[in-house]
Amino acid sequence: MGEADVAVVEANGSDRLTADASDRFGLTWQPALAAGILANLDRIDVVEVIAEEQFGASSRATRALETLAKHVPLLVHGVALGPASTAPVDAFRLEKLARLVDRVEPAFWSEHLACVRAGDIEIGHLAAAPRTEATIDATAANLSRAAALVGARPMVENISTLMEPPASDRSEVEWISSVIAASGCDLLLDLHNVHANSLNFGFDPLDYLDRLDPERIGAIHLAGGCWINTAGDEQRYLDDHLHDVPDPVYDLLAEVGARVRRPLTVILERDGRFPPMSDLLWQLDRARAALAQGRLRADRVGASAK
């Protein structure tokens, strides 16, 4: 039995080593995981659904989503709004989001701090905006518009990037902290994205965590990735959601547990190359254990300080 297995056993077997009762752990909904998720709702507290996959859904699919919401709390996660832009977010997309949120009544909705289009060009995925005062203000304005139309502020997620956005005049964590402060939105902290960016751009992920306001961290994403080769000899680390959560990400989750006192929602994201459901459930158990260990460490430090 490895250290991780021991941690899981301890976390499940000890009253002192369990995550806060209000912490929730879950998976992103994927068609390939549907049967496994539905068969294991005793071990899955919450399910995240991708907003854009529900837009334009048939009436039967809509009813099915409402059925799912009766069995497990849902989260709505957007991937294509692109609020980190000087251009106003698309009102039509916001209206669709608002309708989905009305229908599903999620615990919260979330979106990425990314740019996904500019002018008439669809980038296709999440691009990091240049980190400047102008994009902080524009992003906060877009998030305010989104909150007004949807009726609730989104949690906002840090993204992974393969390049430092040009024209930036501050670090990623400074930019994110400023957006959080200016927008009033809480942070959906993707720890694999922090891990990936720390490998690609050489910063200390613990320093990154230290510079975030722990009171503003409301949810966590976990995922996996892999190294990719460039045309030269260089390598970069890609957040691909196709691999298991690596050990350093669990370590970061424990660090979050030591810093954040509020209840957290932790979601494991897996988009393909699906392992057996038992593997995903085991990764969720490891996440429970890591968060619990961090919280216990903070409790011990607090007790010894008294």
Next chain:
Amino acid sequence: MRPEFETFLARLYTDAPLRARFLAAPREEAERHGLTVVECAALERIDRVGLELSARSFAHKRALKASGRRARSWWKYLLRY
């Protein structure tokens, strides 16, 4: 930051011939698109490896979306549930 700068970045990510011209002569290509002196200077310092990898990653995502690879019939599981 101006919208024109954002749009130029989006073009760099999505337009391979433009990206090749830009990487051969960054300042000249940026000037041709009407960017300011400060914007051109920032683009001259761009992370070239990161730009190529990002463009490759975005192209892969666009291709996935275009192919509609994600199954849409997940609700069938629920209707049986």
